Amino acid sequence: MANYSSTSASSSSNLNNSVKRTKILLLGLRRSGKTSIQQVLFNDLSPKQTFYLEPTMRVVKHAYDTLIPLEIWDCPGNITVDTLGAPLSQFSSIIFVIDIRDLYNQAISKLVEFIVASYHQNPNINFEVFVHKAEKLQEDDKIENFRQIHERVSDRLLDISSEEASYEQVQLNFHLTSVYDHSLHEAFSRVLHKLVDSLPYLEDLLNGFCANSQSPKAFLFDISSRLYIATDASPVDSATHNLCCDYLGMINAFGPLYRSKVDSSPRQQRVTPSSGAPSEHSPDSPSASQPQTPPPTAVTPTAIHSPAEPSSRRPSASSPALASGRPFASRQGLMQAGSNLLRPPLTPSTSSSSNNTAVSSSASSARQTSSPPKDLFYPSASTTLSPTPSASTNHSSKHTKAALSNPTSGTSTPNGHRSGNHAASSPNNGTASNNVNSSYTYPNATTLTYHALTPHLALLALLPSGVYEGRRGLVEWNVVWVREGVREIWEVEWEGRGG
Numbered sequence: 001m002a003n004y005s006s007t008s009a010s011s012s013s014n015l016n017n018s019v020k021r022t023k024i025l026l027l028g029l030r031r032s033g034k035t036s037i038q039q040v041l042f043n044d045l046s047p048k049q050t051f052y053l054e055p056t057m058r059v060v061k062h063a064y065d066t067l068i069p070l071e072i073w074d075c076p077g078n079i080t081v082d083t084l085g086a087p088l089s090q091f092s093s094i095i096f097v098i099d100i101r102d103l104y105n106q107a108i109s110k111l112v113e114f115i116v117a118s119y120h121q122n123p124n125i126n127f128e129v130f131v132h133k134a135e136k137l138q139e140d141d142k143i144e145n146f147r148q149i150h151e152r153v154s155d156r157l158l159d160i161s162s163e164e165a166s167y168e169q170v171q172l173n174f175h176l177t178s179v180y181d182h183s184l185h186e187a188f189s190r191v192l193h194k195l196v197d198s199l200p201y202l203e204d205l206l207n208g209f210c211a212n213s214q215s216p217k218a219f220l221f222d223i224s225s226r227l228y229i230a231t232d233a234s235p236v237d238s239a240t241h242n243l244c245c246d247y248l249g250m251i252n253a254f255g256p257l258y259r260s261k262v263d264s265s266p267r268q269q270r271v272t273p274s275s276g277a278p279s280e281h282s283p284d285s286p287s288a289s290q291p292q293t294p295p296p297t298a299v300t301p302t303a304i305h306s307p308a309e310p311s312s313r314r315p316s317a318s319s320p321a322l323a324s325g326r327p328f329a330s331r332q333g334l335m336q337a338g339s340n341l342l343r344p345p346l347t348p349s350t351s352s353s354s355n356n357t358a359v360s361s362s363a364s365s366a367r368q369t370s371s372p373p374k375d376l377f378y379p380s381a382s383t384t385l386s387p388t389p390s391a392s393t394n395h396s397s398k399h400t401k402a403a404l405s406n407p408t409s410g411t412s413t414p415n416g417h418r419s420g421n422h423a424a425s426s427p428n429n430g431t432a433s434n435n436v437n438s439s440y441t442y443p444n445a446t447t448l449t450y451h452a453l454t455p456h457l458a459l460l461a462l463l464p465s466g467v468y469e470g471r472r473g474l475v476e477w478n479v480v481w482v483r484e485g486v487r488e489i490w491e492v493e494w495e496g497r498g499g
């Protein structure tokens, strides 16, 4: 058999071969857009540059480190089940990319071929169909082609089903995608959610944050790819998702220009999302000396930075779930790790303002006076979203879009990273509005905040501006709880995979 594969580490990863990676297979006909998807999401390639991508001649494996270590296999268009060179049972997800204008036999036959093979080799596989290049069609044609592709695949599966094999029952998820807007990020995020075992615990953390900070929406984003790993229980609306994506894109673009006066290389490593996979001895490693989770009795924010955490509280490879050698941290292991994570943070409604002031000043004095180790550096930023004057009455969709794509009011930053007015812009702004729900608006003054949690992950949350401005210390205190929880979950995920 021809040598069909090669390996490459994506920009933000060190290919750590000892780590058990979650594998995703990218399939589709030639020129359907597979490499573009991989490059736009994980290599920060501008959508326009995808025009110049060379055809893929053999399987290329891209490693990418986020909450879990991923390995994405980008395949040539002519690959078959036999020439793939690996059993489908190795993969957690298959993403099949179809050009939305490609309604005809070849693409659908190939998709069906892989569905049948995966039914026999790995019935639990997540099968995702990206109906891609969606922005090329008008809204009506887009919906019609999407429907037809879905229908033809279902019909073909029904035709070939028998008593022994009911292929029509394979769970297929169809997504409309394009590299030119945020639909690709949203669709890939949903693919990712099915691969993250710790998702319920992350959601609990975000639910707790929202409830205690009066936040209507919070996302845990992978900083570099701008995929969201988890969100709270409230529904995701595209406008808010797109706004967060744009804001993160802007921070990624301009963040490296900002440095604190006492900047040093370890701090730079922490700011940059491309710091590599966590390892035992790296300063970014969750196992290395990091901000410690406060002991159960600790109530003062200064305890956050105390290095005196009992080591037994930190999950280790000797915990029952991890010692089993399974690739994913089990629920039991995560529950053990997360058992102390969800102690209730402070809520604005139950705290007096004097308390808030105390927490706020205490939190900042912890930063300034307790000489924390250099690696305790968590960039944060915020921007106020302009409320539309007509918000409470008649919404003009034009006005709403302008407010969403131009969060230009003054900003303030706890860590001095950004200040003054700015426009959140992204290369996608023009087309992203395709996705914006034009009836959506932020009726009251709302602040969008960004808090880095790990080298790869950040919390993006909407907050009422009154809460953010008046009770900043409290909000930051609640962010600390989320950060501690996410770091522990991250640690368990990686240790469970031998990282």
Ligand SMILES: Nc1nc2c(ncn2[C@@H]2O[C@H](COP(=O)(O)OP(=O)(O)OP(=O)(O)O)[C@@H](O)[C@H]2O)c(=O)[nH]1
Pocket: 028, 029, 030, 031, 032, 033, 034, 035, 036, 037, 049, 050, 051, 052, 053, 054, 055, 056, 057, 075, 076, 077, 132, 133, 134, 135, 136, 177, 178, 179, 180
């Ligand atoms: N309009 C539009 N064009 C896209 C999109 N995604 C990719 N393309 C274009 O599609 C063409 C093929 O993209 P590739 O990523 O090379 O496709 P591929 O599936 O990897 O192709 P092979 O490597 O030959 O299998 C390029 O010209 C891209 O610019 C999209 O969302 N919209």
